[in-house]
Structure formats: C-alpha cells, structure tokens
Amino acid sequence: MADHGDAGADADVDVAVVGAGPAGAVAACTAARRGLSVALIDRETFPRDKTCGDGIGPGAVRVLRDLDLDSVLGGRRRIESVTVFGPAGERSENPVPVLPRKSTDVFVVPRLEFDEHLFRAALASGAEDLSGTRYLGMADVGEHGRIVELRDAAGARRRVRARLVIGADGAYSAVRKDLVGEDRTSRKFVGVAMRAYAESQGFDDGPSMLFEFSPDLLPSYGWIFPVGEGTVNIGVGLPIAQLRDRGVDLRMLLGQFADRLRERGVALGELRQERGHQLPGVMGMPQLAFGRAALIGDAASMINPVSGEGIAYAMTSARRLVDALPVDLADGVALSTALAGFERGFRSDHRLHFLSCRFTMALLRHAVPAGVVLRAIQNDPRVLSGVFDMLFGDGRLQAGTALRIARHAR
Numbered sequence: 442m443a444d445h446g447d448a449g450a451d452a453d454v455d456v457a458v459v460g461a462g463p464a465g466a467v468a469a470c471t472a473a474r475r476g477l478s479v480a481l482i483d484r485e486t487f488p489r490d491k492t493c494g495d496g497i498g499p500g501a502v503r504v505l506r507d508l509d510l511d512s513v514l515g516g517r518r519r520i521e522s523v524t525v526f527g528p529a530g531e532r533s534e535n536p537v538p539v540l541p542r543k544s545t546d547v548f549v550v551p552r553l554e555f556d557e558h559l560f561r562a563a564l565a566s567g568a569e570d571l572s573g574t575r576y577l578g579m580a581d582v583g584e585h586g587r588i589v590e591l592r593d594a595a596g597a598r599r600r601v602r603a604r605l606v607i608g609a610d611g612a613y614s615a616v617r618k619d620l621v622g623e624d625r626t627s628r629k630f631v632g633v634a635m636r637a638y639a640e641s642q643g644f645d646d647g648p649s650m651l652f653e654f655s656p657d658l659l660p661s662y663g664w665i666f667p668v669g670e671g672t673v674n675i676g677v678g679l680p681i682a683q684l685r686d687r688g689v690d691l692r693m694l695l696g697q698f699a700d701r702l703r704e705r706g707v708a709l710g711e712l713r714q715e716r717g718h719q720l721p722g723v724m725g726m727p728q729l730a731f732g733r734a735a736l737i738g739d740a741a742s743m744i745n746p747v748s749g750e751g752i753a754y755a756m757t758s759a760r761r762l763v764d765a766l767p768v769d770l771a772d773g774v775a776l777s778t779a780l781a782g783f784e785r786g787f788r789s790d791h792r793l794h795f796l797s798c799r800f801t802m803a804l805l806r807h808a809v810p811a812g813v814v815l816r817a818i819q820n821d822p823r824v825l826s827g828v829f830d831m832l833f834g835d836g837r838l839q840a841g842t843a844l845r846i847a848r849h850a851r
C-alpha cells in the first residue's frame with residue numbers, strides 16, 4: 442500500500458473502490474494495471490449473484506476485448522436473432538443487425554460467473570481484496586484524501602485512507618448518498634425489474650433473445666435470454682411510478698408474462714430464483730465528480746431507460762475515469778481537473794444518445810406511438826438496426842430512422 446504518512450487509518454491506498462460489480466472491478470483492474478495501489482471493497486464475497494438479465498451487450502463486449510478480459514465469453518455463442526412480440530401479440534424474428542464499423546455482438550453470461558471473472562481479474566492485476574467488507578461512510582480529510590469507514594462480516598471496523606474514492610456500489614449506493622444527499626428528483630427516474638431462471642428448450646438454437654412489448658409492460662418489456670444448456674433468464678420491468686399508479690406488482694406481471702409465453706407454445710419450466718432490483722435511469726444522473734471522489738455505474742444512475750442495460754455504461758465509465766486520472770494523485774489540482782474532465786467528457790459524448798433514449802421512452806409510454814415504433818422495428822430492418830444501436834450500443838436516433846418509423850403510422 443502507498444504510504445501517505447498520515448495517522449488515523451489502518452491502511453493507505455491511492456484508490457479505494459467501493460463496489461466490485463462491473464463498474465468497480467473494471468475501475469480497480471485498470472487502476473492497478475496503471476501501478477496505483479487499490480483497495481477493492483465489496484460487502485459480499487465472490488462469487489455472488491446480481492439480479493440481472495445477464496445480457497452482455499456490444500459496449501461491454503468491447504471493453505472486455507480491449508482489456509483482454511474476454512475469456513469469460515469463451516465457449517458461449519453470440520446471440521444471432523431477436524424475436525419481438527408487439528402490443529397486439531404480433532410476432533417478428535430478425536437476425537441481430539450488422540452495423541457499419543460497429544460490433545453488434547451480444548452474449549448472455551450469468552452474473553454469478555461474469556462478475557466473479559472481473560473481480561478475479563482486478564485482484565490478479567494487483568488490487569487488494571476487501572470483499573466481505575461493508576462501506577459505512579467516509580470523512581473528507583482535505584488534501585490528504587478521504588478516510589473510508591468499513592465493517593467486515595465479523596463486525597470488525599477498519600479505516601482506509603485513499604487519495605481517491607470511487608463509488609461503484611450500485612443502485613442503492615451509500616457512497617452516492619454521502620456525496621449527493623437524498624436526491625428526490627432522481628427517484629422519479631428509477632425503474633424496477635424482476636428476473637427468474639427457468640428451463641426452456643429452443644432458445645439455445647440460434648441462439649435467440651425474445652422481447653415482449655405487451656400493453657401491461659409498456660414502456661418497458663418482458664424478456665427471455667438464453668443462458669445455455671436449456672436454461673433461460675426471464676424477466677419484466679417497469680418504472681416504479683407506473684407500478685404504483687397501476688397498482689400491480691412485478692411478481693404478478695412476471696407470472697402473467699410466463700403464462701402468455703406458454704400459451705404461445707414456449708415450453709417454459711417453473712420459475713426459480715425470482716428476484717427484484719432497482720434500475721436507476723440516466724435521466725436521474727447525479728454529479729459524477731467530487732473532491733477526491735467520483736461516481737460510476739448504477740451508483741451514478743447509468744442505466745438506459747428503454748433497454749434497462751447498464752453493464753456497458755458501468756464498464757465504460759470505469760475505464761474512462763481511470764484513463765483520465767493524472768500520474769500523481771497527490772496533486773489535488775490535477776486530480777480535480779481530471780475528475781471534472783471525466784464528467785464533462787462522459788456527459789457530452791453521451792448527450793445525444795441519452796436524449797434519443799428519453800425520446801423513445803416517451804413514445805413507448807403510450808400504446809399508439811409504441812405500436813408504430815414496434816411495427817417499424819418488426820417490418821423494417823433499417824429501423825431495427827437504428828433502434829438496436831440506440832438500446833444496446835451508443836447510437837442516436839437518426840433522422841432517417843425517425844422518418845422510417847413515421848411511415849408506419851396508420
């Protein structure tokens with residue numbers, strides 16, 4: 442560990458990363474590879490499950506390949522086709538689109554396995570393993586950094602002083618609360634989703650992903666993603682506000698979705714491991730850069746409001762943050778400038794992408810425009826490509842795609 446010559450802490454590091462999901466593990470891995478001393482903190486021990494659809498989209502695949510961490514995809518087959526059911530039950534099946542100069546590779550990897558892989562990679566790069574240790578809070582000690590208060594499973598307390606604290610502790614982030622406070626505006630943009638696993642044959646051939654945009658699930662959807670060996674990840678989601686207004690609960694919606702699929706002839710076994718979790722949408726993104734601290738991933742509300750994808754933003758934001766760091770983290774001015782630059786760059790590079798997602802989300806809130814968008818996706822491969830890039834990549838809604846969608850209004 443780095444010696445910053447200050448009493449009051451049990452250990453000193455350059456970077457304390459709170460949360461070892463995709464955001465935290467990639468941040469810890471890349472920071473350790475740069476030669477920084479890193480403490481990787483997680484309240485859980487690995488392997489651990491994370492409630493998710495397990496879909497690893499093109500943005501996440503790109504980061505894995507760039508960092509030479511893609512062995513986790515080995516032996517898994519790339520998704521080849523997408524089946525969509527529209528609001529009236531109309532079905533379409535299309536190959537995963539091919540985009541010029543962009544990969545559209547999608548895989549499905551259970552998070553139990555995926556996150557364990559990234560966590561081990563971070564440790565192998567030199568990060569210190571502080572899993573099984575809960576973040577309790579932190580104190581700002583000015584130019585000396587921040588002291589992070591931790592408690593392990595046996596109840597023992599520990600203090601780690603870091604020149605930079607990275608909050609990557611997910612949707613219910615305690616680091617974010619300490620930095621931002623209670624943020625009621627962001628709460629408006631939180632969704633919630635429930636996933637389960639089940640046996641089902643047929644999805645491994647192809648392999649294929651299924652989405653259902655039924656009226657009870659709009660502006661969200663139901664999904665089935667093939668995990669392999671005849672097992673699927675099945676789930677539904679909805680913005681919290683809609684759940685409340687409609688007086689429904691996710692378990693009920695998930696059961697109804699599964700029943701509809703069985704009626705359509707999908708051989709679906711009993712649902713198991715049903716678990717819900719929040720999805721903080723990008724419209725509620727808080728400030729990202731603070732004095733000697735930053736937020737990334739779900740802790741920073743980086744979830745696509747339409748697709749519910751967040752792994753790619755989590756990994757990309759982690760990488761961009763570490764890439765932006767100055768050589769000497771002790772230099773407070775250089776660090777502040779770097780953190781501000783990270784925030785400015787992330788926001789400006791994603792501004793039009795996030796705006797496009799917001800616009801699409803608004804269309805999907807109402808059955809009539811939602812029907813038009815979905816008809817266009819089902820009947821026009823170029824619309825499917827544009828929408829795919831927006832939901833699972835970093836694409837924007839292009840004028841040409843909007844015109845093509847408008848042609849399907851009737």
Ligand SMILES: Cc1cc2nc3c(=O)[nH]c(=O)nc-3n(C[C@H](O)[C@H](O)[C@H](O)COP(=O)(O)OP(=O)(O)OC[C@H]3O[C@@H](n4cnc5c(N)ncnc54)[C@H](O)[C@@H]3O)c2cc1C
Nearest residue numbers: 460462463464484493494496576610611634738739751752
């Ligand atoms: C049902 C559902 C389906 C989804 N499907 C997809 C999908 O198919 N594809 C996709 O890209 N995205 C999907 N998402 C979103 C995706 O799961 C998240 O965006 C992603 O996990 C964000 O990664 P992260 O590292 O920011 O946070 P997380 O993966 O949540 O990791 C946060 C870590 O912080 C730790 N932690 C929390 N509090 C503390 C504390 N106080 N002290 C120490 N450690 C702490 C947790 O144990 C956890 O390991 C889905 C989400 C849900 C809920």
